[in-house]
Amino acid sequence: MVIARKVxxxxxxxxxxxxxxxxxxxxVWVAYIAFGLAAxxxxxxxxxRGGILELPSWTNYYQILTAHGVLxxxxxxxxxIVGFLLTGVARTTGGSLPSTALRCGWAGWILMVVxxxxxxxxxxxxxASVLYTFYAPLKxxxxxxxxxxxxxxxxxxxxxxxxxxxxxxxREHKGEVSPLFVFMSVTTFVMWIIATLPVAxxxxxxxxxxxxxxxxxxxxxxxxxxxxxxxxxxxxFWLMPAYIAWYVCLPRVxxxxxxxDSLSRLAFILLLLFSIPVGFHHQLMEPGISAGWKMIHVxxxxxxxxxxxxxxxxxxxxxxxxxRKKGGVGLFGWLKKLPWTDxxxxxxxxxxxxxxxxxxxxxxxxxxxxxxxxxxTLWVTGxxxxxxxxxxxxTFFGVSFWLIPVLTGRTLTRTANRMGMxxxxxxxxxxxxxxxxxxxxxxxxxPRRTDYTTxxxxxxxxxxxxxxxMMAFGGGLLFVAAILLILILLYLTFKAPKGYMEYPIGETExxxxxxxxxxxxxxxxxxxxxxIVMAYGYPIxxxxxxxxxGSPPFKTW
Amino acid sequence: MHLHKYEKIWLMLGGGxxxxxxxxxxxxxxxxxxxxxxxxEMIDPAxxxxxxxxxxxxxxxVGEKEYDAYMTAFAFGFSPTKMxxxxxxxxxxxxxxxxxVHGFQIPGTNVNFMVMxxxxxxxxxxxxxxxxxxIICNEYCGAGHQVMATTIIxx
Numbered sequence: 001m002v003i004a005r006k007v008x009x010x011x012x013x014x015x016x017x018x019x020x021x022x023x024x025x026x027x028v029w030v031a032y033i034a035f036g037l038a039a040x041x042x043x044x045x046x047x048x049r050g051g052i053l054e055l056p057s058w059t060n061y062y063q064i065l066t067a068h069g070v071l072x073x074x075x076x077x078x079x080x081i082v083g084f085l086l087t088g089v090a091r092t093t094g095g096s097l098p099s100t101a102l103r104c105g106w107a108g109w110i111l112m113v114v115x116x117x118x119x120x121x122x123x124x125x126x127x128a129s130v131l132y133t134f135y136a137p138l139k140x141x142x143x144x145x146x147x148x149x150x151x152x153x154x155x156x157x158x159x160x161x162x163x164x165x166x167x168x169x170x171r172e173h174k175g176e177v178s179p180l181f182v183f184m185s186v187t188t189f190v191m192w193i194i195a196t197l198p199v200a201x202x203x204x205x206x207x208x209x210x211x212x213x214x215x216x217x218x219x220x221x222x223x224x225x226x227x228x229x230x231x232x233x234x235x236x237f238w239l240m241p242a243y244i245a246w247y248v249c250l251p252r253v254x255x256x257x258x259x260x261d262s263l264s265r266l267a268f269i270l271l272l273l274f275s276i277p278v279g280f281h282h283q284l285m286e287p288g289i290s291a292g293w294k295m296i297h298v299x300x301x302x303x304x305x306x307x308x309x310x311x312x313x314x315x316x317x318x319x320x321x322x323x324r325k326k327g328g329v330g331l332f333g334w335l336k337k338l339p340w341t342d343x344x345x346x347x348x349x350x351x352x353x354x355x356x357x358x359x360x361x362x363x364x365x366x367x368x369x370x371x372x373x374x375x376x377t378l379w380v381t382g383x384x385x386x387x388x389x390x391x392x393x394x395t396f397f398g399v400s401f402w403l404i405p406v407l408t409g410r411t412l413t414r415t416a417n418r419m420g421m422x423x424x425x426x427x428x429x430x431x432x433x434x435x436x437x438x439x440x441x442x443x444x445x446x447p448r449r450t451d452y453t454t455x456x457x458x459x460x461x462x463x464x465x466x467x468x469x470m471m472a473f474g475g476g477l478l479f480v481a482a483i484l485l486i487l488i489l490l491y492l493t494f495k496a497p498k499g500y501m502e503y504p505i506g507e508t509e510x511x512x513x514x515x516x517x518x519x520x521x522x523x524x525x526x527x528x529x530x531x532i533v534m535a536y537g538y539p540i541x542x543x544x545x546x547x548x549x550g551s552p553p554f555k556t557w
Numbered sequence: 558m559h560l561h562k563y564e565k566i567w568l569m570l571g572g573g574x575x576x577x578x579x580x581x582x583x584x585x586x587x588x589x590x591x592x593x594x595x596x597x598e599m600i601d602p603a604x605x606x607x608x609x610x611x612x613x614x615x616x617x618x619v620g621e622k623e624y625d626a627y628m629t630a631f632a633f634g635f636s637p638t639k640m641x642x643x644x645x646x647x648x649x650x651x652x653x654x655x656x657x658v659h660g661f662q663i664p665g666t667n668v669n670f671m672v673m674x675x676x677x678x679x680x681x682x683x684x685x686x687x688x689x690x691x692i693i694c695n696e697y698c699g700a701g702h703q704v705m706a707t708t709i710i711x712x
Contacts, residue, residue: 060700131697137657137674138699220658220673260559284593285669287676291592299579309571313564368582369591372669376660376695445664447695453703460664460691548675549601554657556632556699 013500014406020090021407023105027083031076038071039482050472061451062129069132081241082158085185091503092179093169101161108157115150118143129557136223139553142211149203152196159189177514181248187268188240195233202226217550221288222543228279236275238388242395251506253344256322258506259314265518270307277535281366285375301366343420350428351394358387379442382435390431406503410496426481434474437467594670594680602674605655623647630659630672633701641710647683660695684711
């Protein structure tokens with residue numbers, strides 16, 4: 001006979017139960033270990049490209065570049081996102097996670113850590129200098145591909161944990177509208193699981209057998225198409241959690257209210273629909289895809305302007321109404337009333353400022369023939385450093401400054417807050433200098449993903465050198481900011497005084513009517529399936545029926 | 558769902574600008590012939606050096622001031638290594654790869670496309686100014702990627 005036992009679980013002052021806090025900390029700290037290593041690799045890379053540093057013979061630029069890309073773009077982001085969303089879902093559903101969700105959460109963590117170690121070891125052994133896009137027919141060690149597959153599958157378990165909490169909440173609150181944080185987390189993971197299916201297919205059915213020598217050749221265009229089917233939604237997977245912090249957490253941080261619950265949900269549904277059927281805009285300069293199909297994807301890509309404008313409006317409306325309530329008058333008087341010295345607000349706000357040129361640059365990248373000017377140049381590197389490297393990263397830093405104290409039962413002290421402000425400024429200035437130089441050089445044609453070179457002292461390439469040094473200088477500042485960040489987070493984890501730290505969750509000012517359709521998932525999943533079949537069905541069928549001659553593996557490094 | 562009046566205006570302006578932008582892109586691509594390089598021709602990457610015209614890469618004059626440049630991009634170089642055309646020439650580049658994925662870019666022009674094994678990709682450019690134009694690989698292709706370049710001289 002099973003005896004039901006009531007387990008006394010202790011809640012931390014920030015309204016999170018200890019088991020959830022432990023899980024959250026485990027995710028967040030793996031994220032920041034990866035971040036620290038990635039920042040070091042990034043700094044070295046910038047110095048090498050800037051002509052300031054020469055690498056010893058036991059390593060090379062592309063190995064370090066692979067490490068930077070994989071650790072920063074795949075490991076840091078994914079671990080942080082799963083950790084952040086799991087704790088937020090717990091916070092908004094009563095402070096705990098059901099035991100299934102906790103088990104899924106830990107299973108995912110273990111799979112992701114094992115996958116990460118496999119990928120990192122193969123990179124360190126120089127068996128996987130294929131960059132984080134791992135384009136065939138460059139062939140890495142099979143363990144690199146298996147590692148990435150484990151990372152992806154592990155992240156699904158993070159999603160299952162969120163779905164389990166959501167369905168338990170639904171059962172216990174029949175007819176009620178789910179908390180906004182939970183709804184947005186579920187949307188993010190529905191998107192993520194659909195988007196990662198094709199890359200899982202690419203890795204499991206194409207890359208692994210081919211790298212093991214079981215299949216002699218690989219269909220290059222199919223592998224790239226499956227990769228970019230995933231590659232663009234990947235950037236929304238970074239962005240949507242940052243949007244959650246902007247929509248749900250920031251209003252509370254500044255002492256205001258969520259602008260509109262239903263509009264926030266609608267924006268997320270639009271992001272869900274239009275993040276996936278758009279991958280060809282990364283393949284605009286490639287042969288084997290007709291101009292017409294490229295245009296269809298470009299059009300679907302640009303629709304993301306609508307939820308982006310909705311987000312910009314909502315966020316600034318919250319800032320203005322809150323500032324006015326605090327006594328701000330005149331056209332811009334409310335700006336003065338915002339909490340500029342609170343890093344929990346300041347860091348994400350600076351991130352938002354970066355996102356304005358980031359979004360504009362994104363429109364240029366996605367615009368068909370305009371892409372020819374910037375494709376594979378440093379412009380693109382500059383673009384994703386101000387979007388994911390500034391807007392998303394600064395938001396994650398801002399979240400970490402309160403999330404880690406919440407999870408450790410400590411508080412963000414005034415000094416730590418001030419150090420956070422300094423850190424934000426260093427990161428922002430470094431990112432500005434580096435990405436400005438990158439954008440500028442990109443327009444002149446300087447290629448991305450390229451070791452230091454003068455192309456036999458060609459005058460065109462020599463003209464880039466000053467900007468390459470500026471880029472390296474920015475990278476140096478970013479590294480200083482990264483070290484400072486890790487020190488602050490260590491302090492918040494182990495040393496800061498115990499006490500109450502709020503997990504900021506905003507609410508609307510009045511009860512709002514939410515259209516039920518927004519939570520009818522079969523409708524949205526059906527719509528995405530339709531859009532995907534429309535955008536990808538015919539091109540993928542063509543790739544399978546009339547493939548180009550396949551490619552054998554190459555190891556050219 | 559309630560929409561604030563200002564939000565309606567904001568979204569209508571944004572949506573309108575977006576629609577106009579997409580129409581312009583379509584006109585640009587399809588009516589003015591400025592679609593991105595999307596060559597559909599295929600080739601066996603193992604047979605590139607035996608398949609004409611890539612068995613003998615180089616410039617072929619096809620008009621008074623027009624040339625076809627058949628080129629191969631490989632780890633880590635381009636063939637042919639030397640090309641020269643008179644000022645005002647239009648050059649149609651056709652490029653393929655016998656090994657990994659490469660890029661083909663002429664900084665300062667709009668020539669920029671991917672070179673894939675199994676496919677031929679193409680772009681056209683008219684060189685109105687004299688000079689030695691740099692041609693570089695802009696897709697990571699291995700340890701020597703940074704030296705993969707050639708030039709085209711316009712006299």
